[in-house]
Amino acid sequence: xxxxxxxxxHKITKRGQNVTFRCDPISEHNRLYWYRQTLGQGPEFLTxxxxxxxxxxxxxxxxRFSAERPKGSFSTLEIQRTEQGDSAMYLCASSLTSxxxxxxxxxxxxxxxxxxx
Amino acid sequence: xxxxxxxxxxxxxxxxxxxxxxxxxxxxxxxxxxxHQNPWGQLINLFYIPSGTKQNGRLSATTVATERYSLLYIxxxxxxxxxxxxxxxxxxxxxxxxxxxxxxxxxP
Numbered sequence: 578x579x580x581x582x583x584x585x586x587h588k589i590t591k592r593g594q595n596v597t598f599r600c601d602p603i604s605e606h607n608r609l610y611w612y613r614q615t616l617g618q619g620p621e622f623l624t625x626x627x628x629x630x631x632x633x634x635x636x637x638x639x640x641r642f643s644a645e646r647p648k649g650s651f652s653t654l655e656i657q658r659t660e661q662g663d664s665a666m667y668l669c670a671s672s673l674t675s676x677x678x679x680x681x682x683x684x685x686x687x688x689x690x691x692x693x694x
Numbered sequence: 695x696x697x698x699x700x701x702x703x704x705x706x707x708x709x710x711x712x713x714x715x716x717x718x719x720x721x722x723x724x725x726x727x728x729x730h731q732n733p734w735g736q737l738i739n740l741f742y743i744p745s746g747t748k749q750n751g752r753l754s755a756t757t758v759a760t761e762r763y764s765l766l767y768i769x770x771x772x773x774x775x776x777x778x779x780x781x782x783x784x785x786x787x788x789x790x791x792x793x794x795x796x797x798x799x800x801x802p
Contacts, residue, residue: 610790612750619698619780619792622739633789666735680725680784
């Protein structure tokens with residue numbers, strides 16, 4: 578298994594443009610998370626999926642943000658009408674949840690660094 | 695949600711020194727992890743340790759769940775240990791919350 582992968586690794590866009598990021602989790606993992614990290618801070622939770630169902634969204638996830646996990650495998654995070662404040666590292670993680678293990682250990686991808694000019 | 699504190703915020707060590715990083719939680723957690731974030735931003739899993747003690751080479755961690763804290767020990771530090779160390783925890787179905795991190799610099 579190659580771990581969690583994210584594409585693209587870097588994205589530079591102009592304010593007002595839409596961007597989409599992709600995350601491929603570890604294949605047998607049923608839970609997928611999105612986080613945002615700004616400079617000097619720890620990652621902040623955005624949303625997570627259990628299989629294809631989006632179960633929780635943070636208040637950080639404004640209506641310009643949308644995430645999908647259509648077949649319970651890869652996920653996409655789209656930001657519409659980007660703003661300079663959206664500049665950050667967007668991290669994806671996955672875990673294997675079970676009744677016995679609970680939420681399970683999270684494994685992170687390398688992140689997508691977004692710069693909005 | 696829970697609050698997570700980490701101390702110290704910054705730490706500078708000479709190569710070969712030992713150190714202890716601390717993580718405090720405002721409430722009990724059922725899922726606790728330690729990560730090392732390298733200069734490229736990759737979060738590397740160090741320990742999954744909701745309770746008890748684990749060791750991996752020069753690193754070890756102890757979580758005292760009843761007192762809501764965890765410790766990360768680094769022995770015989772190396773320059774490659776430099777980076778930011780995060781702890782993060784989840785309180786029984788709530789979101790996974792990260793601390794602000796400890797920035798470690800190991801000097802040759």
